[in-house]
Amino acid sequence: xxxxxxxxxxxxxxxxxxxxxxxxxxxxxxxxxxxxxxxxxxxxxxxxxxxxxxxxxxxxxxxxxxxxxxxxxxxxxxxxxxxxxxxxxxxxxxxxxxxxxxxxxxxxxxxxxxxxxxxxxxxxxxxxxxxxxxxxxxxxxxxxxxxxxxxxxxxxxxxxxxxxxxxxxxxxxxxxxxxxxxxxxxxxxxxxxxxxxxxxxxxxxxxxxxxxxxxxxxxxxxxxxxxxxxxxxxxxxxxxxxxxxxxxxxxxxxxxxxxxxxxxxxxxxxxxxxxxxxxxxxxxxxxxxxxxxxxxxxxxxxxxxxxxxxxxxxxxxxxxxxxx
Amino acid sequence: xxxxxxxxxxxxxxxxxxxxxxxxxxxxxxxxxxxxxxxxxxxxxxxxxxxxxxxxxxxxxxxxxxxxxxxxxxxxxxxxxxxxxxxxxxxxxxxxxxxxxxxxxxxxxxxxxxxxxxxxxxxxxxxxxxxxxxxxxxxxxxxxxxxxxxxxxxxxxxxxxxxxxxxxxxxxxxxxxxxxxxxxxxxxxxxxxxxxxxxxxxxxxxxxxxxxxxxxxxxxxxxxxxxxxxxxxxxxxxxxxxxxxxxxxxxxxxxxxxxxxxxxxxxxxxxxxxxxxxxxxxxxxxxxxxxxxxxxxxxxxxxxxxxxxxxxxxxxxxxxxxxxxxxxxxxxxxxxxxxxxxxxxxxxxxxxxxxxxxxxxxxxxxxxxxxxxxxxxxxxxxxxxxxxxxxxxxxxxxxxxxxxxxxxxxxxxxxxxxxxxxxxxxxxxxxxxxxxxxxxxxxxxxxxxxxxxxxxxxxxxxxxxxxxxxxxxxxxxxxxxxxxxxxxxxxxxxxxxxxxxxxxxxxxxxxxxxxxxxxxxxxxxxxxxxxxxxxxxxxxxxxxxxxxxxxxxxxxxxxxxxxxxxxxxxxxxxx
Numbered sequence: 001x002x003x004x005x006x007x008x009x010x011x012x013x014x015x016x017x018x019x020x021x022x023x024x025x026x027x028x029x030x031x032x033x034x035x036x037x038x039x040x041x042x043x044x045x046x047x048x049x050x051x052x053x054x055x056x057x058x059x060x061x062x063x064x065x066x067x068x069x070x071x072x073x074x075x076x077x078x079x080x081x082x083x084x085x086x087x088x089x090x091x092x093x094x095x096x097x098x099x100x101x102x103x104x105x106x107x108x109x110x111x112x113x114x115x116x117x118x119x120x121x122x123x124x125x126x127x128x129x130x131x132x133x134x135x136x137x138x139x140x141x142x143x144x145x146x147x148x149x150x151x152x153x154x155x156x157x158x159x160x161x162x163x164x165x166x167x168x169x170x171x172x173x174x175x176x177x178x179x180x181x182x183x184x185x186x187x188x189x190x191x192x193x194x195x196x197x198x199x200x201x202x203x204x205x206x207x208x209x210x211x212x213x214x215x216x217x218x219x220x221x222x223x224x225x226x227x228x229x230x231x232x233x234x235x236x237x238x239x240x241x242x243x244x245x246x247x248x249x250x251x252x253x254x255x256x257x258x259x260x261x262x263x264x265x266x267x268x269x270x271x272x273x274x275x276x277x278x279x280x281x282x283x284x285x286x287x288x289x290x291x292x293x294x295x296x297x298x299x300x301x302x303x304x305x306x307x308x309x310x311x312x313x314x315x316x317x318x319x320x321x322x323x324x
Numbered sequence: 325x326x327x328x329x330x331x332x333x334x335x336x337x338x339x340x341x342x343x344x345x346x347x348x349x350x351x352x353x354x355x356x357x358x359x360x361x362x363x364x365x366x367x368x369x370x371x372x373x374x375x376x377x378x379x380x381x382x383x384x385x386x387x388x389x390x391x392x393x394x395x396x397x398x399x400x401x402x403x404x405x406x407x408x409x410x411x412x413x414x415x416x417x418x419x420x421x422x423x424x425x426x427x428x429x430x431x432x433x434x435x436x437x438x439x440x441x442x443x444x445x446x447x448x449x450x451x452x453x454x455x456x457x458x459x460x461x462x463x464x465x466x467x468x469x470x471x472x473x474x475x476x477x478x479x480x481x482x483x484x485x486x487x488x489x490x491x492x493x494x495x496x497x498x499x500x501x502x503x504x505x506x507x508x509x510x511x512x513x514x515x516x517x518x519x520x521x522x523x524x525x526x527x528x529x530x531x532x533x534x535x536x537x538x539x540x541x542x543x544x545x546x547x548x549x550x551x552x553x554x555x556x557x558x559x560x561x562x563x564x565x566x567x568x569x570x571x572x573x574x575x576x577x578x579x580x581x582x583x584x585x586x587x588x589x590x591x592x593x594x595x596x597x598x599x600x601x602x603x604x605x606x607x608x609x610x611x612x613x614x615x616x617x618x619x620x621x622x623x624x625x626x627x628x629x630x631x632x633x634x635x636x637x638x639x640x641x642x643x644x645x646x647x648x649x650x651x652x653x654x655x656x657x658x659x660x661x662x663x664x665x666x667x668x669x670x671x672x673x674x675x676x677x678x679x680x681x682x683x684x685x686x687x688x689x690x691x692x693x694x695x696x697x698x699x700x701x702x703x704x705x706x707x708x709x710x711x712x713x714x715x716x717x718x719x720x721x722x723x724x725x726x727x728x729x730x731x732x733x734x735x736x737x738x739x740x741x742x743x744x745x746x747x748x749x750x751x752x753x754x755x756x757x758x759x760x761x762x763x764x765x766x767x768x769x770x771x772x773x774x775x776x777x778x779x780x781x782x783x784x785x786x787x788x789x790x791x792x793x794x795x796x797x798x799x800x801x802x803x804x805x806x807x808x809x810x811x812x813x814x815x816x817x818x819x820x821x822x823x824x825x826x827x828x829x830x831x832x833x834x835x836x837x838x839x840x841x842x843x844x845x846x847x848x849x850x851x852x853x854x855x856x857x858x859x860x861x862x863x864x865x866x867x868x869x870x871x872x873x874x875x876x877x878x879x880x881x882x883x884x885x886x887x888x889x890x891x892x893x894x895x896x897x898x899x
Contacts, residue, residue, distance in 0.1 A: 032766075032770060032771070035766060035770045037396065037481070046480065046481065049480070081389045082389045082390060082541070083389075083390060083537060083538075083541050084541060084542075092557075093558075096558075147589070148588055148589065148592070151589060151592045151593075151596075152592060155592060155596045155598075156592045156595045156596040159595075159596040159597060160595060160596070160619070165899065166597070167596045167597065167598065170598060171589060171592065171593055171596070171598065172582055172584055172593055172598055172599070173559055173582070177379075177381070177559075177560060177562065177580045177582070269585060269586055270586045270589045271589070272559075272582070272583055272584040272585065272586070272589070274557065274558020274559055274583075278558065282387075285765075285766065286389070286766070287766055287770075
C-alpha cells in the first residue's frame with residue numbers, strides 16, 4: 001500500500017509541473033502583472049522598475065523556473081493585488097473554504113447515498129419518481145440562481161412576512177460580526193444556505209449514480225444468492241449491496257472535487273465568504289498572476305489528493321482490490 | 325509641471341470596477357424644473373435628535389486591497405469611503421454650496437483658510453488647529469505635511485502625484501504653520517486639493533523611515549479623524565470612535581462595513597435587515613426597487629454628482645475621425661429618452677449636456693451639448709454633405725465602406741447593456757451599423773482605452789476632486805504616447821489647438837474668473853467638435869433602514885459616509 005501511494009505521489013509530480021507551467025504560460029499571455037501600475041500617474045517611471053523587479057524582462061520559461069524553485073521552498077510569491085504572501089493568504093482562505101467543503105461533502109454523501117439506495121430499492125415507486133424529478137431539477141439549477149432564490153425565500157421573505165427581529169438564516173459570511181467558533185447556532189444559521197447551494201447539484205448527480213450502481217448490484221448473483229439463503233433484507237442491502245455499490249460513487253466523488261471547488265466560486269461570492277473561491281475571483285478580476293498560480297496549484301494538489309483517497313477507499317470497500 | 329494636466333478621476337466599471345481613487349463630495353436631493361440632474365425620492369433626517377450608541381452595519385460592495393491611499397490602493401473607492409475619509413485628516417475639504425456645486429473650505433484641522441501668495445513663487449501657508457492630534461495623542465504638525473508631500477512626490481508606488489511634484493519644499497520653521505513653497509515658475513491652480521480629500525495628511529511620527537506600503541498592507545491602527553478603522557480581511561471593516569478626535573465625536577458605538585460584492589445578494593441583505601444601509605450602483609434592478617418602494621426604508625438619489633457616463637469617441641479612427649459624422653451620430657440619438665428610460669423612475673429624466681460633471685457647473689457650460697437633439701434630417705444633411713449615401717440595406721456607405729463602428733463597454737452591467745441595445749436599434753434606423761462588444765473592465769480600461777483600441781466606449785468617469793478643466797482628457801499632449809509612457813488620459817485621441825489653448829488657461833491660471841471663462845469656451849468648442857457625447861449623470865444612491873437617523877446624504881466627492889460621525893440609530897439600535 002505504501003509503495004503504491006509513494007508511486008502515485010511521484011506520478012503526480014509531472015502532472016503538477018505541467019499544470020503549473022501551462023497555467024504560468026497562460027497567465028503570462030492573458031494577464032498583465034503591471035496592470036495596477038499602469039493607472040498610476042508616474043507609471044512611466046514605475047513600469048520599467050517593476051518589470052525588472054518582477055522578472056518580466058526574462059523568458060517565460062526562466063520566470064516559471066524561478067517561480068517553481070521558490071514554490072518548492074513554500075514561497076508562492078507575493079500577490080500583486082494585496083502585496084501579501086500568496087501561500088499564507090491561500091491557507092487562510094482554504095481554512096474558510098473547508099467549512100463548506102467538509103459539511104458539503106458529508107451532507108452530499110449521506111443524502112445522495114440515502115436517496116440513491118431508497119430509489120433503487122423502491123424502484124418505480126412514487127418516491128423514486130419524486131426523487132428522480134427532483135434530481136433533474138437539481139442538476140439543471142444554476143447555483144447562482146438557486147442561491148439568490150434561497151436568500152429571497154428563506155432569508156428575506158420570512159423576515160419581512162413575519163416581521164421577525166432577525167432573519168432565520170443569514171446570507172453574509174460564516175459568522176456574525178464579533179462572533180466566531182463552530183457548533184453554535186450563529187454558525188449554523190450562516191452555514192445553512194451556502195452549504196445547501198453547494199450540495200444541491202452534487203446530491204442530485206450523486207444520487208443518480210448511487211441509484212444506478214445500487215440497481216446493478218441488487219441484480220447481481222451474489223445478492224440473489226444471499227436473498228435465497230434467507231439473509232434478512234436489511235442485511236442484504238446494507239452489508240452486501242451497499243458496500244459494492246459505493247465503489248463507482250467513490251470514483252465520481254473524487255472527480256467531483258474539482259467541480260465542488262468550481263461551485264465554491266459562485267457560492268462564496270453570493271454569500272460573501274472569504275474562501276478560496278472568493279480569492280480566485282478577486283485574483284482573476286485583478287489579473288493577479290501569483291495568486292492565480294497559487295490557486296491553480298492548490299486545486300491541482302487537492303484534486304490529486306482526492307483521487308488518491310478514492311484509490312485507498314477502493315481497498316477499504318472491497319478487500320479484493322489490492323493496491324500495489 | 326509634468327503632471328499638472330491630470331486631474332483625479334475614476335472610471336466606473338460596474339461591479340468589477342477599475343475605480344481609481346474616490347474622494348467625492350456628495351449632495352443630497354435637489355429639485356427644480358430647470359435642473360437636469362434632479363432626483364426625487366431623496367430625504368435626509370438632519371433635524372432629528374441623534375442618540376448615542378448602537379451598531380450600524382453597512383453593506384460594502386468592494387474591499388480594498390490595502391489601506392495605502394497614497395499608493396495604488398488610492399484607486400479603491402470603497403476603501404477610501406470606509407476607512408480613508410474616516411481616519412486621514414484633510415486640510416481643505418469640499419463643501420456643497422447652495423447652488424449644488426462644491427468649493428474647498430478649511431476643515432477643523434486648520435484654524436482658518438490658508439493664505440495663498442504668488443510672488444515671487446506660489447506659496448501657501450496653513451495654520452494647524454492646536455487641538456488637532458493623532459489617535460495616540462501626538463499633535464498634528466508641519467512634519468506630517470512634509471512627510472505626506474515627500475511620500476506623494478517622491479514615493480515609488482504613488483497613485484497620483486499631481487500637484488505635489490512641483491512643490492519645492494514644505495517649510496516647517498513653525499511646526500504649527502506649514503508653508504508649502506512651489507518651485508520657481510511652477511503654478512498649480514488646484515492647490516486647494518493638496519493635503520485634502522484623497523490623501524489628507526499622514527502621521528510622520530509613526531511612518532517616517534518605514535515602508536509605508538508594508539505598514540498599511542493589512543490596515544493601520546492610527547487615525548486623525550473621527551473613527552479608528554479595523555480591517556478583518558474578506559469580511560468587514562469596523563469603525564470605532566477615536567476618543568482623541570477634536571471635532572464632532574461619533575454618535576454610534578460601532579459601524580461595521582460588511583463586504584458583500586454581489587449586488588443582488590446585498591439588496592436582499594438590506595431587505596432582511598442584515599445590513600441597515602447600502603450604497604448600490606445605479607443598476608436597473610435598484611432603480612426599479614426604489615421606484616416600487618422599499619418598505620421601512622428611506623433613500624437619497626443624488627444626480628448632482630461628479631459622475632458622467634458618456635459615449636467616449638476615438639476621434640482618430642474612421643469614420644468617427646470626421647466631425648460631421650460625429651455630429652450626425654449625436655443628432656441621431658434621443659438622449660433624453662434614453663436617460664428617462666434608465667433613471668426616470670427615480671426622477672432623472674434629462675441627459676447630461678456637458679463633458680464636465682455637474683459638480684463643476686461653475687467651471688463649465690452645462691448646456692453646451694443641449695443642441696444635439698434627435699434630428700434625423702440634420703444627420704442626413706451632414707452625412708450626405710460628406711459624401712455618404714444610404715444603401716438598400718438601410719446603412720450609409722461611402723467608397724464601398726458601410727458607415728459603422730463598434731461600441732465597447734464593460735461586461736456584466738445590465739444598465740449599459742440595455743443602453744447599448746437601445747442605441748444599436750436607434751442608430752440602425754438612422755443608417756449606422758453598430759456592433760456591441762462587452763469587455764472585462766481590466767481589458768477595457770487597462771489596454772483598449774490607453775492603446776486606442778476602440779471606436780466608441782460607454783463608461784463613466786467620476787471626478788474625485790473639485791479640479792476644473794478637461795485637459796487630462798482632451799488636451800493634445802494628454803494623448804497616450806511612447807513619449808509620456810502611454811499614461812495620458814486622452815484616450816479619445818482628440819486634438820484641437822483652440823481647445824488646447826482654453827484648457828491650458830484653466831490649468832495655469834490662479835484667477836477663478838479667468839478659469840471659468842476659459843472652461844465655458846472649451847466646453848463650447850468640445851461640443852462643436854462633438855469630441856464625445858455625454859449621456860447621463862449616473863446618480864449616486866443611498867438606501868437606509870428607517871431606524872438609521874442623522875444628516876444622511878451623498879457627498880459627491882467625499883462619498884456617502886463623509887459625515888458618519890453624525891449618524892445614529894433610533895433608541896440606540898439599528899435593525
